Each structure stands twice: as C-alpha cells, then as structure tokens.
Amino acid sequence: MPLHQRIVSIESEIIGWRRSLHARPELLYEVEETAAxxxxxxxxxxxxxxxxxxxxTGVVGVIxxxxxxxxxxxxxxxxALPIEEETGTPYASQKPGMMHACGHDGHMAMLLGAARHLCETRDFSGTVNVVFQPAEEGGAGARAMIEDGLFERFETDAVYGMHNLPGMPVGSFGVRPGPIMASTDEFxxxxxxxxxxxxxxxxxxxPILAGSALVQALQQVVARNVDPLDSLVLSVTQFHAGFVHNVIPDTAEVSGTVRSLSANGRALAETRIREICAGIAAAHGVAIEVEYDRNYPVTMNDAAEAARCGEIAAAIAGIAQVDFAAQPLMAGEDFSYMLEKRPGAFVFIGNGPSASLHNARYDFDDRALVYGASYWVELAKAATRA
Incomplete structure (x- = not known):
C-alpha cells in the first residue's frame, strides 16, 4: 500500500492550504479565521x-x-503560538508576534487532504468525524469540545491524533502502546x-533562605523518591523575591512544572511537594502556601489501537520507517482528554531536520503532508470496519 496517488495528485493544493494557514496564525480560542x-x-x-x-471555535466534519x-x-x-517568526519564508506569518511554531498548520492540511479524499471516494464503511480543535497550546481545547458534547453529538468508537516531530526523518512514523506524552502540572x-x-x-x-532550601529539597523528589526506571521531571523555573539590596523581603515565590508518564508518579510528586513545604515552613518559621494545578493528563495509547496505527503507518511508509516503541516525550498534549473518554492512539510523524518545536525558526516540512494524509485515509478505512 504505497502513498495514495490521489493524495499525491493534489499535493500542491495541500501545500497551498498549509502555507495559507501558516501565513495567518491565530492563538488559543481566537481562531475564527482559521476555523472559517x-x-x-x-x-x-x-x-x-x-x-x-x-x-x-472548534469545527467538526462528518463523512x-x-x-x-x-x-x-x-x-x-x-x-498557533505567541512567537515572532524568524523563518524568512515567502509565506511567513503576516501577524506580528504570532506564528505556527508547532506545525498545527501542517496537521490541518494533512487532515483536510484526507477529508477531501474520503468525501470523493466514500470507499469505507461507517462514519469518519474530522475534528479541528482550538487551544491545544495551553488552553485545553480538547476538554472544551468534550464538555460541549463532542462525543455525544458525534458518535465515536475510537479517537486518533498525530503530531509532527523534528529530528525524525520525513516519511517515518513513531508510535507506542501506553504513555506517549506526559502530564503537565504546574506549582x-x-x-x-x-x-x-x-x-x-x-x-x-x-523567605529567601526558606525558598532556597525549598528549591534544593524539591530536587530530591525525583532523585530519592522515584523509581529510576520511571519517568518524572520536576523543574523549578522561577524564583521571585526582594526589591532592594538592604531589605529582607516579606515573601518569596517559587514556581515550576512537574511532568510524569504515570498517574502514580503525578500523585507522588504533588504529595511530596506538599510534605516538603510543610517541613521547610516549620524549620524556618515561615508559612508556605501551595498552589498545585493539574493540567493535561498523561497521553495514554490503547495497546490494540497503537498496534493498528503502527500497521497502517508501516503499510504507508514501509516497516523500516516505523518505530513501534517510540520514545515518549515529556511534553504534554491535550489529546489526552479525548483518550480518557475513548480508546485510540496518538502517533508521531517525521518532520526531518527542522528547528525544534516552539522555535522561531521552525517550519513544517511540506514533504510530510502526503504521508500524513495517506495515513489518515488508510486508518479511516481500517478503523471503521465493523
């Protein structure tokens, strides 16, 4: 099953869609032009x-x-993201301070290409819902669509997602059963x-002395409380205190992020943070207020659906081009909310030697578009069979 010739025949059109979307980025839920x-x-x-x-602002098409x-x-x-683009391409962002630095323009173009093919051929059984979701970049748009009745209004037996990955060769895919992206909590x-x-x-x-002790102690959570074979990241990323040289301030603020590939690891981190704060507060004679926000859950692939997706990817790209045990990422993805409601799988598609995601010089590689669109078409045909 090579690349779909029908998809290949409209490659230039798919590229055109991608570049048009790239030039007009929008943020979070304010994606009215994109949705239109x-x-x-x-x-x-x-x-x-x-x-x-x-x-x-989400859009759903039913085929x-x-x-x-x-x-x-x-x-x-x-x-898109609030980043000033530095690619210098002819189709670069026309909106100051905004750019498609994560490849969502490519994701939309691939799914649009698949939707066109499925509408024209109808060579599948069942129903395919194509969902275009706002606010993945920190706004939990997937959760908003679910709360708005997505799966009640559009019957769904399984859900599938895909994200491009810089450093993975164009034409290749990665998938794995179980956790593929991390939960993303903030404190x-x-x-x-x-x-x-x-x-x-x-x-x-x-409070500065107590805050310093707090930063040091938090680093022991991963080093001394987590099984070395498990994956947990606890990073302190901000420390704010003081205003002049000769005054000890009243308060200090320490904040950061926790990433985990398991619900148990996530719970452990929160528990230990609260315990450490209580101990340091007592030792230093201060009070420590803990604000812990649980954001995106772990993106957890169903084993059978991950195997199905890997087989489809191998048929499209060749088995040598598919990593069936891809390394999970400690970044987060709000597709995780959909996988909590329905079985399914999330896969990576190669974006070649591009700049990293969320980088001002990143650009989606147009050569990947036909691979992604072909994958969607074949997955739709296979996954809708009764």
Missing part, C-alpha cells in the same frame, strides 16, 4: 455535516461511508516570612 477556512473547505469537499462553534461500520474521530489542532509556592533590615536578620523570618 477549515469549515469552508469541508463544505466544498461534500462533508455530510459541518458544524462550527464546538468548544467555542459517512457506503455501509455499516464503526464511527471514529480523526483530530487536528488549529492554534506555585508562596513563602510568607517577616521582612526587615538586612543588617539585623535575626529579627526577620527570611
């Missing part, structure tokens, strides 16, 4: 149903096959001490 572009294409292709405004079968969902994200620890003159520290309760 997508909805217009889906209607022109002949989707049986096109609905907009789901989860504020029905020629016989009975399963209903599945193929998902793409739509939003802010406010140390409330007693300020005073720096020359008479004995009259103060120094």
């Amino acid at each position: 572009f997508v909805a217009e294409k889906l209607r022109a292709f002949g989707c049986d149903v096109v609905e907009t405004g789901i989860g504020r 029905r096959g020629t016989g009975p079968g399963r209903s599945i969902t193929l998902r793409s994200d739509m939003d 802010t620890l406010t140390v409330d001490g007693r300020g005073g003159h720096a020359a008479i520290p004995q009259l103060s309760r120094d």
Whole structure:
C-alpha cells in the first residue's frame, strides 16, 4: 500500500492550504479565521455535516461511508503560538508576534487532504468525524469540545491524533502502546516570612533562605523518591523575591512544572511537594502556601489501537520507517482528554531536520503532508470496519 496517488495528485493544493494557514496564525480560542477556512473547505469537499462553534471555535466534519461500520474521530489542532517568526519564508506569518511554531498548520492540511479524499471516494464503511480543535497550546481545547458534547453529538468508537516531530526523518512514523506524552502540572509556592533590615536578620523570618532550601529539597523528589526506571521531571523555573539590596523581603515565590508518564508518579510528586513545604515552613518559621494545578493528563495509547496505527503507518511508509516503541516525550498534549473518554492512539510523524518545536525558526516540512494524509485515509478505512 504505497502513498495514495490521489493524495499525491493534489499535493500542491495541500501545500497551498498549509502555507495559507501558516501565513495567518491565530492563538488559543481566537481562531475564527482559521476555523472559517477549515469549515469552508469541508463544505466544498461534500462533508455530510459541518458544524462550527464546538468548544467555542472548534469545527467538526462528518463523512459517512457506503455501509455499516464503526464511527471514529480523526483530530487536528488549529492554534498557533505567541512567537515572532524568524523563518524568512515567502509565506511567513503576516501577524506580528504570532506564528505556527508547532506545525498545527501542517496537521490541518494533512487532515483536510484526507477529508477531501474520503468525501470523493466514500470507499469505507461507517462514519469518519474530522475534528479541528482550538487551544491545544495551553488552553485545553480538547476538554472544551468534550464538555460541549463532542462525543455525544458525534458518535465515536475510537479517537486518533498525530503530531509532527523534528529530528525524525520525513516519511517515518513513531508510535507506542501506553504513555506517549506526559502530564503537565504546574506549582506555585508562596513563602510568607517577616521582612526587615538586612543588617539585623535575626529579627526577620527570611523567605529567601526558606525558598532556597525549598528549591534544593524539591530536587530530591525525583532523585530519592522515584523509581529510576520511571519517568518524572520536576523543574523549578522561577524564583521571585526582594526589591532592594538592604531589605529582607516579606515573601518569596517559587514556581515550576512537574511532568510524569504515570498517574502514580503525578500523585507522588504533588504529595511530596506538599510534605516538603510543610517541613521547610516549620524549620524556618515561615508559612508556605501551595498552589498545585493539574493540567493535561498523561497521553495514554490503547495497546490494540497503537498496534493498528503502527500497521497502517508501516503499510504507508514501509516497516523500516516505523518505530513501534517510540520514545515518549515529556511534553504534554491535550489529546489526552479525548483518550480518557475513548480508546485510540496518538502517533508521531517525521518532520526531518527542522528547528525544534516552539522555535522561531521552525517550519513544517511540506514533504510530510502526503504521508500524513495517506495515513489518515488508510486508518479511516481500517478503523471503521465493523
């Protein structure tokens, strides 16, 4: 099963869509222009149903096959990032301070190419829902669409997602059963001490000293509480305190992120952070307020669905081009919310030797578009069979 010649024949059109979307990036839920572009294409292709405004600005197209079968969902994200683009391409962002630095323009173009093919051929059974989601970049757009009745309004037996990966060769794929991307939690620890003159520290309760001890102690969570074979990242990324040289301040603030590939690791990190704060507060005579926000869950692939996706990718790209035990990423992905509701799988597609994601010089590699669109087509045909 090589690349779809029908997809290859419209490659230049898919590239055109991708570059048009790249030039007009939008952030989080404010993707009205992008959503309108997508909805217009889906209607022109002949989707049986096109609905907009789901989860504020999400778009869903429904494509029905020629016989009975399963209903599945193929998902793409739509939003860009607040980054000033430095690629210098002719189709670079026309909006200052915004760019598609994560490849969501390519994700949309691949799914649009597959949607066009499926609408034209109807050579599958069951129903394919193509979902274009806002606010993946920190806004939990997947959760918003689910809360807006996504899976009740559009019957779904399984869900599938895909993300490009710089450093992986174009034409290759990666997948794995179980965790493939991490949960993404954030913490802010406010140390409330007693300020005073720096020359008479004995009259103060120094929040900077307590905060420094806190930073040191937090590094022991991974080193001494987590099984070395498990994956957990705890990073302190901010420390704010003080305002002049000769004053001990009243407060200090320490904040950072926790990434885990398991629910147990996630729970352990939160528990230990709270225990460490209580101990250091007592030792230094200060109070420490803990704000711990659980954000995106672990992106957890169903084993059977991951195997199915790997087989489809191998048929498209060749088995040597598929990593069936891809290394998981400690970055997060809100497709995880969809996988909590329905079985499915998330895969990586190679973007070649590009700049890294979320980099001002990143660009999606147009050569990957036909591979991604062909993968979606074949996955739709296989996964909808009753």
